[in-house]
Amino acid sequence: MARPPFTSNPASPATAMPTPPSAGAAPGAPGAPGARPGMPPMRGPRDPADRRTLVVGRGISVQGTVQDAERLIVEGTVESNMIHATELSISIGGVFKGEVEVEDAEVAGTIDGTLTARGSLIVRATGRVLGTARCRRLQVEDGGQITGRIEMITEPAKPEAPRSAAPSPSAEPSAAD
Numbered sequence: 001m002a003r004p005p006f007t008s009n010p011a012s013p014a015t016a017m018p019t020p021p022s023a024g025a026a027p028g029a030p031g032a033p034g035a036r037p038g039m040p041p042m043r044g045p046r047d048p049a050d051r052r053t054l055v056v057g058r059g060i061s062v063q064g065t066v067q068d069a070e071r072l073i074v075e076g077t078v079e080s081n082m083i084h085a086t087e088l089s090i091s092i093g094g095v096f097k098g099e100v101e102v103e104d105a106e107v108a109g110t111i112d113g114t115l116t117a118r119g120s121l122i123v124r125a126t127g128r129v130l131g132t133a134r135c136r137r138l139q140v141e142d143g144g145q146i147t148g149r150i151e152m153i154t155e156p157a158k159p160e161a162p163r164s165a166a167p168s169p170s171a172e173p174s175a176a177d
Helices: none
Strands: 053-056 061-063 071-074 077-084 087-090 095-102 104-107 110-123 128-140 145-152
Touching: 071 077, 071 095, 087 095, 087 110, 095 104, 104 128
Parallel strands: 053 071, 061 077, 071 087, 077 095, 087 104, 095 110, 104 110, 110 128, 128 145
Antiparallel strands: none
16 A cells, blocks of 8 residues: 655645745845745854854863864863864853963863963953963953963064065174174
């Protein structure tokens, strides 16, 4: 007794052919390519909320290498030799072990290892930094703990565009000597 899995009803909305999107529709708008029914419109590539984010949830442990994450949010445990990201956020109860280099970091949990924040490091009241922390700006809330070594980054940030290759006259020894 075989029967077809679904009966087709040409008048049914489920089987009706979708109308093609209008040529002027914005990406993510209803009827536009990439539109997702029941989901908010897709964000443009320049929207800061569109960053590549890795969330390690509470009760989850991750070991190894993380690549191409712009934001790392640690609610569980992360062990890594080296991570490069733009933002690091360690939530209450979160633990990061290893080495990480970021623009800005906020620690409400525990980091054990080496943290380099080229911008700012914020240690919340529940935060603990164990090991070495390098940062340009440091903020520690009452109750926040730092055990180990703090190094303030004092040299100016590296310029985005390379400077001219011409050496300065004072840098070269005189040929007449």
